[in-house]
Amino acid sequence: MNKFTNDIVIGLEIHVELNTQTKLFCGCPTQGSEEPNTRTCVTCLGMPGSKPVLNKKAVEHAIKLCLALNCKMSKELIFSRKSYFYPDMSKNYQVTQYEMPLGQKGKLKLRGEEVGITRVHMEEDPASLVHPAGMQRSPYVLVDYNRSGNPLVEIVTEPELKSAGQAREFMKQLITTLGYLKIFDVNEGIIKADANVSIKESGYVRQEVKNITGFKEIERALNYEIERQKKEVSEGKKLEQETRSWDSEKGITFLLRKKETEEDYGYIMDTDLVKTDITEDMLNKINEVMPELVHDKIEKFISKHKLKKKDAEVIAAEIELAELYEAVAKEINPILAAKWLRRELVRVLNYNKKELYEMEADEKHIIALLSLVESKKITDNVAQKLLEKLIEKPFDVKEYVIKENLGAVSDSKELEKYCKEAIDENPKAVEDYKAGEEKSFNFLVGQVMRKTKGKATPKEVNEIMKKIIG
Amino acid sequence: MNEYINKIKNKEIDIVEHTHKVIEECKKINKEYNYFNIISEKLALAQATALKKDIEKNNVKNKKLLGVMVSAKDAICVKGVESTAGSKILKGYKPLFDATAIKKAVEQGAIIIGKTSQDEFGFGSFAVNTYNIPKNPHDKTRSCGGSSGGAAGITAKAHFPHIALGESTGGSIAAPASFCGVFGLTPTYGRVSRYGLMDFGNSLDKIGPIGKTIGEVSALLETISGHDDKESTSLNNPIEKYSNIKADVKGMKIGIIKEAFGNGVEKAVDKTVWEGIKKLEDAGAKVEEISLAMPIEYGLATYYLIGTSEASTNLAKYCGMRYGASEDMKDSFNEYFTKVRSNNFTEESKRRIMLGTFARMSGYRDAYYIKALKVRTKIIEEYKKQFKKYDALVSPTVPVLPTKFSEIEKLSPLQHYMMDVMLVGPNLAGLPHMNVPVGFENKLPVGMLLIGNHLEENKLLQLGNEFENE
Numbered sequence: 001m002n003k004f005t006n007d008i009v010i011g012l013e014i015h016v017e018l019n020t021q022t023k024l025f026c027g028c029p030t031q032g033s034e035e036p037n038t039r040t041c042v043t044c045l046g047m048p049g050s051k052p053v054l055n056k057k058a059v060e061h062a063i064k065l066c067l068a069l070n071c072k073m074s075k076e077l078i079f080s081r082k083s084y085f086y087p088d089m090s091k092n093y094q095v096t097q098y099e100m101p102l103g104q105k106g107k108l109k110l111r112g113e114e115v116g117i118t119r120v121h122m123e124e125d126p127a128s129l130v131h132p133a134g135m136q137r138s139p140y141v142l143v144d145y146n147r148s149g150n151p152l153v154e155i156v157t158e159p160e161l162k163s164a165g166q167a168r169e170f171m172k173q174l175i176t177t178l179g180y181l182k183i184f185d186v187n188e189g190i191i192k193a194d195a196n197v198s199i200k201e202s203g204y205v206r207q208e209v210k211n212i213t214g215f216k217e218i219e220r221a222l223n224y225e226i227e228r229q230k231k232e233v234s235e236g237k238k239l240e241q242e243t244r245s246w247d248s249e250k251g252i253t254f255l256l257r258k259k260e261t262e263e264d265y266g267y268i269m270d271t272d273l274v275k276t277d278i279t280e281d282m283l284n285k286i287n288e289v290m291p292e293l294v295h296d297k298i299e300k301f302i303s304k305h306k307l308k309k310k311d312a313e314v315i316a317a318e319i320e321l322a323e324l325y326e327a328v329a330k331e332i333n334p335i336l337a338a339k340w341l342r343r344e345l346v347r348v349l350n351y352n353k354k355e356l357y358e359m360e361a362d363e364k365h366i367i368a369l370l371s372l373v374e375s376k377k378i379t380d381n382v383a384q385k386l387l388e389k390l391i392e393k394p395f396d397v398k399e400y401v402i403k404e405n406l407g408a409v410s411d412s413k414e415l416e417k418y419c420k421e422a423i424d425e426n427p428k429a430v431e432d433y434k435a436g437e438e439k440s441f442n443f444l445v446g447q448v449m450r451k452t453k454g455k456a457t458p459k460e461v462n463e464i465m466k467k468i469i470g
Numbered sequence: 471m472n473e474y475i476n477k478i479k480n481k482e483i484d485i486v487e488h489t490h491k492v493i494e495e496c497k498k499i500n501k502e503y504n505y506f507n508i509i510s511e512k513l514a515l516a517q518a519t520a521l522k523k524d525i526e527k528n529n530v531k532n533k534k535l536l537g538v539m540v541s542a543k544d545a546i547c548v549k550g551v552e553s554t555a556g557s558k559i560l561k562g563y564k565p566l567f568d569a570t571a572i573k574k575a576v577e578q579g580a581i582i583i584g585k586t587s588q589d590e591f592g593f594g595s596f597a598v599n600t601y602n603i604p605k606n607p608h609d610k611t612r613s614c615g616g617s618s619g620g621a622a623g624i625t626a627k628a629h630f631p632h633i634a635l636g637e638s639t640g641g642s643i644a645a646p647a648s649f650c651g652v653f654g655l656t657p658t659y660g661r662v663s664r665y666g667l668m669d670f671g672n673s674l675d676k677i678g679p680i681g682k683t684i685g686e687v688s689a690l691l692e693t694i695s696g697h698d699d700k701e702s703t704s705l706n707n708p709i710e711k712y713s714n715i716k717a718d719v720k721g722m723k724i725g726i727i728k729e730a731f732g733n734g735v736e737k738a739v740d741k742t743v744w745e746g747i748k749k750l751e752d753a754g755a756k757v758e759e760i761s762l763a764m765p766i767e768y769g770l771a772t773y774y775l776i777g778t779s780e781a782s783t784n785l786a787k788y789c790g791m792r793y794g795a796s797e798d799m800k801d802s803f804n805e806y807f808t809k810v811r812s813n814n815f816t817e818e819s820k821r822r823i824m825l826g827t828f829a830r831m832s833g834y835r836d837a838y839y840i841k842a843l844k845v846r847t848k849i850i851e852e853y854k855k856q857f858k859k860y861d862a863l864v865s866p867t868v869p870v871l872p873t874k875f876s877e878i879e880k881l882s883p884l885q886h887y888m889m890d891v892m893l894v895g896p897n898l899a900g901l902p903h904m905n906v907p908v909g910f911e912n913k914l915p916v917g918m919l920l921i922g923n924h925l926e927e928n929k930l931l932q933l934g935n936e937f938e939n940e
Contacts, residue, residue: 042566046787048555048668049547049569051701081783083830087803092786143791266830268779268839271673274702 004159004204008226010167011159011196012218015152016178017125018061019185024124024151025052025095025273036130036144044149046090051272054079058151059276061183062102062122063286065153068177068293069117071103073283077122077276082265087141088126090148096123098267102278108157108177109295110169116158125150159196164222167195171215172317176294179319186319187357193218199229205239209253212246221246225253297322305334314342320356321346327363332370340370344384348391361394368397381454382406406455412464415448415456419465422447430469441465471538471686474631478521478537479530485537489518489581492539492630496583504604505624507544509584510551514539517581533579534689534713539632540580541625543618544588546635546677547666548572555668556588556600556617559814560794569666570701571635571677571694578693583632586620590816591785592639592670593617595889596878597646599818603875607650608914612872615649615889618680622646622654625680633690634680639670640773641893643678647905648867648917653687653934654680658924659900660705662691663698671780672703674773674897684934687904688712691927710928717935720754722861724933728759729766730865730892738911743866746908746918746937750864753936762863764852765895768845770887773894775829775842782826785819821883850899857923862933865892867905867917896921904930906937 023030026043033039042050059077066073080098106117127148131138155174161167175191178184184191193212198204207229212221225244232239244253292300294316301312315338316322328337345366349356369386372378378386378401386397386406401407422444423430432440448461477483493511500506521537524530542548545555547565549572554560572582589599597604597619604619606612607626614623618636623646625634636643638656647654656678664675679690692712698704726747731740751757790796790810797809815823829838856863868889878886896903901924905917922930 045792047566047793048553048560048563048787049565049567049666051665053700053702083783083786083827085786085789085804085807087791090787091783092789093783264832266783266827266832266835268783268830269673269843271780272669272702 004198004200006162007200008162009159009196009198009204010161010163010222012155012157012161012167012170013194013196014155014157014171014174015190015192016065016155016174016184017190018058018151018153018183019189020055020057020061020151022055022057023149024055024058024122025149028149030150034146036142036146039146040148044090045145046148052095052270054273054276055151058122060286061151061181062120062153063278063283064181064183064290065155065178066103066106066120067283067287067290068181069103069106069108069120069155071106071117071120073278074100074102074104075278076100077102077278079122079270079273080267081270082267084263084265086126087143088129088148090127090145094124094126095270095273096154097121108170108173110166110173112166115160115170118156118158120153120155123152123154124148125152164219164226167222168215168219171218173294175215176317176319180291180293180297182291182319187355191215195222195225197222197225197229199226199233201233202229202239206241207239208243210243210245210256213248217246217248220248220251221253224251228253294322301325301334301338305329305338307334307338311338311342314346318356324356324363324366328366328370331367332374336374337370340373340383340387341366344387348384348388351388352391354391359391361390365390365394365397372397372401376457377401377407379455379457381449385454406453412460415452415461415464416468418448418451418456419444419461419468421451422465423468433469441469444469471631471683471689475533475536475538479525481525483537485522485525485581486515486518488537488630489514489539489583492583492632495629496624499624499627502605502610503607503623503627504587504602505620505627506541506584507554507556507587507602507620508552510548510582513548513551514581514583517576521579521581530579534693535575535633536579538580538686538689539583539628539630540575540635540690541583541586541621541632542569542572542635543621543637544585545592545637545668545670546571546585547668548582548585551582551585553585553668555591556602557590557788557815557819558601558795559788559790559810560668563793565666567666569677570663570698572666574694574696575635575690580633580693586618586624586634588620588642589617590819591668591781592637592642592675593781593816593818593822595641595645595886596873598875598878599816606872609872611876612874612914613649613878615646615868615872617642617646618654619646619649621680622650622652625652625682626650631686632682633686635677635690635694636680637667637670637675637677638893638897639674639676640777640897641890643676643680644867644893644903644905644917644919645889647680648907648915648919649872651907651910651915651917652680652682653684653904653906654678655687655691655904655927655930656897656902657691657695657927658705658902660703661902661925661927662694663696663701663704665698665701665704669780669784671777672784673780674777676897676900684715684931684938685713687934688715688931705925707925712928712931715928715931715935717753717932717938719750719933719936722750722755722929722933723859724750724755724757725760725762725856725860725863726757727762727766727863727865727892729761729763734888734891735866735869736871738871739866739869739916742909742911742916743864743918746906747864749908750933750936755933758860760856760860760863762852762856762895765849765898766891769849769894769898770891772842772845772849773890773898774825774887775838776846776898778822778826779830779839779842780826782823782830785815785823788815818883846898849895853895853899853901853921854923861922861926861929863921865919865921867892867919871911871914871916892919900924902927902930904934906934908937
């Protein structure tokens, strides 16, 4: 009856908000005042007599995404009206694309395999509904049209994803791509998914789960939904086609409606908008400004900078990190730079609950710091502490090292002096070590490190200490 | 009109006093004939007062419509003046902006005197599907024709220089112009911006002038034509100096549409139109009979499928959410929307919404909506073929003399729709066409239809000039 063979079949419909300055069909700003209904005009409010005018930047953004996903491009851009009545719709129809989506038959490369993209199309966002006392209990609903008319792209995948984890990976990879293209605000922008999911045990009865926001949620929602379906089937229930919604607070999906037939949106052309030709010339121009994408970067990091695959993948996953790395690797040994960015920088940022884009320090600061590490002028230990300080607030690293006398102690005579001091002060530890207790040796090294305030390298201290104690 | 403009400029006529008189005359006429849904007294006087100041400062040199009274079909938005498109559902609605045609007319010194009555949203051929039914200026028991009935009526009845802004989707300028015995020109689709026009069918709607003289029609057309950044379908082609057109038809080739005469056409209409053709021939035009079966045979079906499909989406926005009629709010939004729409649309609107919704539903869409789009292309091709050979095509405008209200009641919806049989063709093809009053039969006006090639309004005006003194 159907072609599926996998245990779990998942297809996604993902809505991405493009980061243009203005809305898709009017000049209203997409960002700014958060006060409800302040970023609106007659067009995005759907007032009688208003007309749409297409935002060319949004088209460019959408084309970039289609190219990055290897889509077959439509020769022309045509918009349709999708009709349904709902209070968040300013015109009770949504301007979207139907017959001829901008891009078709693309693919996105994941770690293991490629996932087919059925279509990519453009559309406008509806307004947002606000339920003052929660969706179930609120006695009334407020409508905020600030979002009405924001440009969206919808990406529809083939039903080829096999697990919740893979769906998460897909979303993550898509977000990475959007970040590389700089057409989506990775940190503040909205990305939402509706997932179609079915399992072998039920005979692949499709359940649609709506309203899943972000890549972490998709794994949770799908895991829940798959378990739910398995449980229902194991209890002998027969699944019917349903549309469900994800409640992220409760961590459950709940029934919205039974799907006896497909909804009928009565699509017609929106003849208020003229056809836009997608010419070869236009595509060539966009191709010229297409940035390197994540897989190109990973390849490059491996072949040019000789990074390990895993390091290359982690650094390339975020465009900001990748760009910072490339800038740093111009001045610093690429392997050293990779180690410091991937491990230390990410650790310090996580610890401070900061995102890379929120960091004030820039590549110059990082280069200054790592050049001191590279030339062994400071120890890793000191460098870590300086990095922590840099994330809080940038400063001139070289000056600070001189001023605070943080330069590495590598004069072996000086180190010998510290070692002897440590031995004299801790005769018990020396005895214990000689009696075979390794820990005591480490204790003595630690004492030296403390005396040098971390400015010595443990390796050197080790060697000197060994020489003295024997 | 030019004489009048000079008198205004020379202060022989005081513009404010004159406007007062006009408003009084309109009120008087309106009591008997229902041409205005609203007379914009305040706005008109404010505009007159402002003009007076400019005249005193000698600031009005090249204004083409200085002090000329212009009325607007109700569907054309005028800022701050109740605009209902003839529908109860928009009672009390005051637009937040001027339509581009209004803005341009006012910039050229026009004074907006009111909103003229029409069939609700343009749905009709007799201007009876509304809350304010205009009566024929030549016989009050008869219809003005529709849908721009009030516009044509006041144009015929006014004793002061006045031009009307009408709107045609499937014949709504030419038909009432014919019934009222005035010139009514529907321009090429896209020649005049639709910004601020409440939509009926977006691919069909055209704003155009209705006037007593070719000079007036030309002056208003010249004023309102041109590209508009706010309206994507408005054309960028240069605007011709329509007002400089001379009466010279020598050598022009005219095709007489054979299928539009004879069967189904009232004898009196047939005879009078042929007299008009004779007149053109006498003036030196070359006249030949041609066959143009396709638009007559398939025009109505094609027009009603496309027009109602588009209209049914355009009217979705009228649901009592933010403006216009409202009802008690109980139950869900769905029930509320239904109640607002059930209680405030006329039967004809409901009929067309249902027709249009049906034609675009999946399962029927290909057979009706999509097929109609294809036939439309064929119809355009057929016209284009003729324009390789002819400068203009001729037929009667409407097959009958102005219809009595008592007869209209007896007509079936299909018989109503038949009134537009000559007119839907050029409207579907976006071709400019004009009603020319060619004579009277039993004191009732007869209209002849001139159809021109795209953007050749000049030829229609040239031919129409021959009838200027009728």
